[in-house]
Amino acid sequence: MPAEPGTITSFHQRLKTSQMDVLTWWHQCADQIQQLEPDVSAWEALATEPPRLDKTLADQPLYGVPIGIKDIIDTVDHPTMWGTGGYLRSSTSLVDASLVTLLKQRGALIMGKTVSTEFAYYTPGKTRNPHDIERTPGGSSSGSAAAVAAGMVPIAFGTQTAGSMIRPASYCGVFGFKPTYNTLSAGGVRGFAPSLDTIGWFARSVEDIATVFSSLTGAEDIQPLDSLAGIRIGVFSLPSNTMMDADVQRVLAEAEQVASQAGAEIVSLDLGDDIECLVEQQQVVMAYEAARTLASEYKKFSDQMGPKLVELIEEGHTIGWRRYCDAMRAVAKARQSLSQVFATQVDAILAASATGEAPLGIKATGDSLYCRGWTLLGVPCLNLPIGKGSAGMPIGVQLIADRWADEHLLAMASSLAVNAPAISSKTSPKTQDSPESA
Template sequence: MPLSSHDLTQLTASAAARLLQRRELTAQALLQACLACIERHEPDILAWRQYDAGRAMQLARQLDQGPLRGPLHGPPLGVKDLFDTRDFPSGYGSPIYQHHQPVNDAAAVALCRQAGAIVVGKTVTTEFATFTPGPTRNPHNHQHTPGGSSSGSAAAVGAHMVPLALGTQTAASIIRPAAYCGVVGFKPSFGLIPRAGVKSLSESLDTVGAFGRCVEDVALLASVMANAPQWRELPDDRKPRIGVCRTAHWDSASPAAQRAFETTVGRLHEAGVHLVDVTLTQAVCALSQAHDEVMCAEAFKALADERLNHPQLLSERLQAMLERGSRITYEHTLQHRAQLASARHQLGRGFADYDLLMTPSACGEAEQGLERTGDPMFSRIWSLMGLPSLNLPVGFGPQGLPLGIQVIGPVLSDTATLAFARWIEQKLAIDA
């Protein structure tokens, strides 16, 4: 029996991709279901800066009539409006670029198209991927933030408008919105996915990543962008050793977030996972403040033209961030690099005793109101270290909004980190 439009939008990207590869599902049918979902929910959620149903359907027809293009043959894709796209304007969340039309795709977007993905449109980002939000609302409660800066991408996947979306993370811009919107978000190790054609904010922090409904989904999308097919080969028997890391910010986590975290720890213990409590050294904890200063200093340089020629079109919040960055000296920058090297060495020794660290993904459920996108405190350290990390949904809080846990692997351990995360995801689902 053919799947209904609702059933099609509930498919994970990986399940849909298998059906498309076997020609048991057409790209047109899947896209039509997603477009109907967009038409139904977009007026309330405002996840999209722009989408083009006609152009997407034309691409779907071409895919159905031609040979298989690659591992992403057919699944609809949302692209954060920080990426350049040759067929959609790229505004970077700023009025400065309101009518900006790139000539080329960002490298990551081109790789996805080459593999068969259908780019439906551009999803809302905050201003230059910083803290001033766009109009997007949380798909679970429209009075709450979806998080940022990858606001539209997380909300579009969370509302089942598309099964996959691209995001970026400089502080917590994949992990936090994934947690708030109840989806899986994956930030790979720094530098494994090309950033060419992505508007820069921080040269040493910006990382391209993926949103999906399960670990297999984000592995599929990220593997194409990283040219790492092994990321799609996730064994089912990789039981991890986990370092339980409540971090120095534990008291900032809401009671609901703390309960969800401890419940997850208990369930993993019952599943026979080797767990060890991890207390971060002072050198590692200090990286949270260092991250903030590195980001401000590098943003001051990355947005030099906008600051020089269009200061009146920058938000007050961003102007204050750039002003702060202008005061961070070269000597201070060198101190940050030395601090990071020492902390990496200390944490690297710890990874001999566990495969993953597990922390909260965010302080709790999505904040009420649309003026803020939430606090990035639980991801800053791992972003600065360039470590692979994922958000895994683990239920809902008292307001009916999603909660998540974050798993973090050693640098360049993305293949193993994805496999371990999938094992955790499946174990938690089985025992739910």
């Protein structure tokens, strides 16, 4: 079997020169799933055979690309259980989620549904970290992050309400992109906290992250900047008043050095009290909205729900309208302050993605502390899988830009990848382009 094609662009180049059949990547992914799924457990449902190819889509940017879909996103071809383990289940959906329809219209091949935590919150699923199956892959988009890290698919979609894209991307050593809030429609996606829920995706290269962004949004193709000369990158993790793990400090310093060597100016930031309060406010907004979004599910299934989810919903019931409004007003004020920082001080911010390496055990999914405030702000965030911790597990950093500056963010990240081979492309722990598959 030919070697794994690497990026979406290189795959299409091989298709055009007849070096690959359009289903080659699909079959390679299927082989990888067969080999690794017993250990990793990234999938809730899998296609038994490739979807029928529509050759009229051959010029589409995702033609023939296998893709995983988080199990809170409706699909007509696969059941949906929303991470509940079966106490809530839809054997079929009448229509695909808007995202899935867009993907199919662009030629993508849906490989199956990836594991989610319960309603994309806390209760873990069955998935394990491909780098060490004794460790969590993170949550809630656990299956999608692990599937990409293990080479089971080149692209998989997830969602983020607190840290559910960036944290598992850091733990699993892949790129994870949470675009500006509401970039992609949430139609057909199970809601949790509608002011926070954001669709994102995982890949093993910045190039593929950018290809998917352009394909789904209609943006122009994103190219790396010629250099980062003139680019100002601030360094600020939110919250800034916590004791940061030594491994995370070291990896952040490595990221600063990479950016500096690429020509960027590194800027120290103090974003003030407006920003610092957001971690607490995110919890208020999430609990208040989740209690109302999941009112029916809580009424019928509270005795089967995980205790952490029940605790959050019941916390939300105690939060009044005025407190919720105060939190939302604080967010609006903080967004204005942050936009002013981006307009006058920096082009991007480097921040911690997670509190450390993926913890041992799969009974919890880790801490979303360093993602919560940024999610509440609705800004685009990209995990760069740049380093490793003392146990040899991946640790990433976030590159963050202002709302609706996604293209600029991805251009900067692409330039960083060109200058730093360590983050340019990530292969799976058991890589597909090994001698056995060459």
